[in-house]
Amino acid sequence: MSRQRKAISLISGGLDSMLATKAIMEQGVHVEGINFFTGFCVEGHTHAIRKKDKEKPKRNNALWVAEQLGIKLHIVDVIEPYKDVLLNPKHGYGANMNPCLDCKCFMVGQALQWIKENDFDFIITGEVVGQRPKSQRAETMPIVQEESGAGDLLVRPLCAKKLPPTLPEREGWIDREKMFEFSGRTRKPQMALAEQYNFKDYATPAGGCCFLTDETYSRKLVDMWQARSDREYDLDDIMLLKVGRHIRPRPNFKMIVGREEGENKYLEGYKKQFTYLRSTSHTGPLVLIDGKVNDDDLELAARLTARFGRGKTADEVTIEATFTDGSVKELQVEPLPPSQLKEEWYV
Amino acid sequence: MSEHTLEARRLLCPMPVIRTQDKIKTLEKGDKLTVICTDPGALNDIPAWCRINGHKVLETKEAEDEVIVVIEVGNGA
Ligand code: SF4
Numbered sequence: 001m002s003r004q005r006k007a008i009s010l011i012s013g014g015l016d017s018m019l020a021t022k023a024i025m026e027q028g029v030h031v032e033g034i035n036f037f038t039g040f041c042v043e044g045h046t047h048a049i050r051k052k053d054k055e056k057p058k059r060n061n062a063l064w065v066a067e068q069l070g071i072k073l074h075i076v077d078v079i080e081p082y083k084d085v086l087l088n089p090k091h092g093y094g095a096n097m098n099p100c101l102d103c104k105c106f107m108v109g110q111a112l113q114w115i116k117e118n119d120f121d122f123i124i125t126g127e128v129v130g131q132r133p134k135s136q137r138a139e140t141m142p143i144v145q146e147e148s149g150a151g152d153l154l155v156r157p158l159c160a161k162k163l164p165p166t167l168p169e170r171e172g173w174i175d176r177e178k179m180f181e182f183s184g185r186t187r188k189p190q191m192a193l194a195e196q197y198n199f200k201d202y203a204t205p206a207g208g209c210c211f212l213t214d215e216t217y218s219r220k221l222v223d224m225w226q227a228r229s230d231r232e233y234d235l236d237d238i239m240l241l242k243v244g245r246h247i248r249p250r251p252n253f254k255m256i257v258g259r260e261e262g263e264n265k266y267l268e269g270y271k272k273q274f275t276y277l278r279s280t281s282h283t284g285p286l287v288l289i290d291g292k293v294n295d296d297d298l299e300l301a302a303r304l305t306a307r308f309g310r311g312k313t314a315d316e317v318t319i320e321a322t323f324t325d326g327s328v329k330e331l332q333v334e335p336l337p338p339s340q341l342k343e344e345w346y347v
Numbered sequence: 348m349s350e351h352t353l354e355a356r357r358l359l360c361p362m363p364v365i366r367t368q369d370k371i372k373t374l375e376k377g378d379k380l381t382v383i384c385t386d387p388g389a390l391n392d393i394p395a396w397c398r399i400n401g402h403k404v405l406e407t408k409e410a411e412d413e414v415i416v417v418i419e420v421g422n423g424a
Contacts, residue, residue, distance in 0.1 A: 037361055060361055060388070063395040072400050077365050239359060269357050 005173040006030045007155070008115050009124040010107060011073060012209045013061025015202045016126030016158060019193050021069055023157040024124050027174045031124065033073040034114060035062040036107050038082040039238050040210040061203040068199065078110060079235055086212070087231050091143075096218035098210065100135035101143065108148035115153070122153045122168045129159045130184040138162075158182045158190070211242065220246055223347045227254065227291065236270070240288075243267065245308075246347040249300055253291030254347065257308050273324065277305045280330075281318035284309020299333065306335035348377045356413070360388035364396050371402065371420055378420045379405070383413060390414050397421075 009021040011033035025031050066073035085106045089099030104127070111123045129138050141163060145154050152166040160169070160179035169176045182189045194202065211217040220241045225231045227248070243266055245257040255277075258264035264286040267276075274288040287305045298321060306317035312335045321329045353370050355363040363384045370380060382393060387409070393416045394404045406417040 035361075037365060041361075060364070060392045060395065062361075063364070063392055063399065066399050067395055070399075073396070075361055075365050075368060075396075077362070 004028065004030050005122070005168070006032070006120040007122045007124050007168075008032055008034050008074075008111055008118075008120050009071075010111060010126070011035050011062045011065055012126070013065055013203055014126070014209065015190055015194060015199070015204065016128060016131075017124075018065045018069065018126070018199060018202060019190060019197065020124050020126040020157040021065075021071065022197050022199075023179060024155070024174060025069065025071070027178055029174060031069075031071055032120075033062070033066045033069070033071050034111055035073060035075045036078045036082075036110060037075060038086075038103075038210060039079045039235050040086075040212050042210060065202070074114070076110065076114075078106075081110075082106070083233070090147075094134045094213065096213055096215050097221055098212035098218075100132065101140055104135060104140075104144045105147040108144055108150050108154060112148060112150045112153070121173065122155055122166070123150055124155050124157060126158060127156045128182045128184075128190075129162050155179075217241060220347050223248065223254070224290075227251065236273070240270070240290075244285075244288075247304065247345045248347050249304065249342075249345045250297060253289055253293050253297055253301070255301055255304060256288040256290060257305070258285040258287070271322070275321060275323050277301060277319050277321050279306060279309045279311060279317050280320050281316075282306075282309050282311030282314065284311065284317075298329070299331065300336075302331045302333045303336040304341070306333055307338075307341060309335075311335060348375070348379070350379045351381070353380060353382045355382055355384045355389070357385055359386050360392050363389040364392045367393055367416075367418070368396065368400075371418070374420045376420055376422060380418045380420065382416045382418065384416070385413060387414055389416065393418070 007024055007029050009017060009031050011017050021031055063073060085099055085102050089102040091101040094100050108123060115123060127136050129141060145151050155166050155168055156163065157179045159182050160176060161181035162183055165176060168174045224237065240256060244259055244263050246254055247257060248254040256267065258267050267286045267288055270288055274290060277287040284305065285308050289301055293301060302319040305319050311317040315334065316332050317335055319331045319333055321331065351374065353366060355366050363382065363386060367382050374380060390407055397404050397418055401421040403419040403421055404416060405419050408415040
């Protein structure tokens, strides 16, 4: 008897990869899921930070999908190797800072390495020809195969019939006829198949699977790189871009202003790494200063901090600035009037 | 059978899950692992990860700003 074939499926948490996985499981293949954490993934975190979101049920969609399918899920931390993908994408960026095509090649390449190490036979993705204008086109399908090194070990069940037969099909591990020929941007065939498989309550991410497709987020990322004249980043940097108001009143420094209790609390975790400001006379946000400030900058930052607190209409507010060496400076300031707060300061 | 603790405070999901997964890889069936996190999301995600990967959650506790999950390593290790 021939042995049961094993496949690893790239699980993003969205519907397409869920359907693609199911289609192969239905053919008697043993499938496990793999999910890559780049640091920019939409899953979870910001919900955990903002207090007002706490009531909403939180779930990690990739884990949820794996549980619905009854498969194992391996979550892989790729924060470090992903930097090169984001900083030097051979195929450039999408509408924002999303290097989708390079990202796909990278992830499939990682999956290839995984199947070699774990003695699996092939790789599944939920890609659909023509689904995304830049990264999922007829021309990009072979690019992903080639640049990832996966070649014809890469099966896309949702559009397999539109593509040349892969090794698993030629070897008879899976039946091409039981796969699909979805194409284009319509979601109708996916919805119909979801209905057929009885999938309910699946996630429908709007833009894409990560923050890099988000315009505001991308702008903050570029602003950070420009201000530092260096594009190196770590996980804290990219997490902080998701939290608070980001205000750059002068090129040399940016303020990260907590918008509510949950964010203030999260920002507290960074008190050792940043100079931070807080009002001692009125309730108000915790503010981190990213960059080097002189006395004049500090005064402006203090006035802005006062502006965002309960003392915004007071004549004078006491702001305490704590520096990374632990020293403290107290400032008595007049809150910045709204007319002086410039729209363009908001990153 | 041995007992272990994993410090995952200040990490945001899915990092606590990844750390748990990587730690469990080094443990034996029947070992106990206590994971301490601050992201309340871990309260859902770690048990979900355990369910699909064949480990048993013995206890979950929510203390002041902390979430603690106690796991018994199953066959999936
Ligand atoms: S949206 Fe983000 S994670 Fe998804 S393919 Fe594009 S760059 Fe990669």
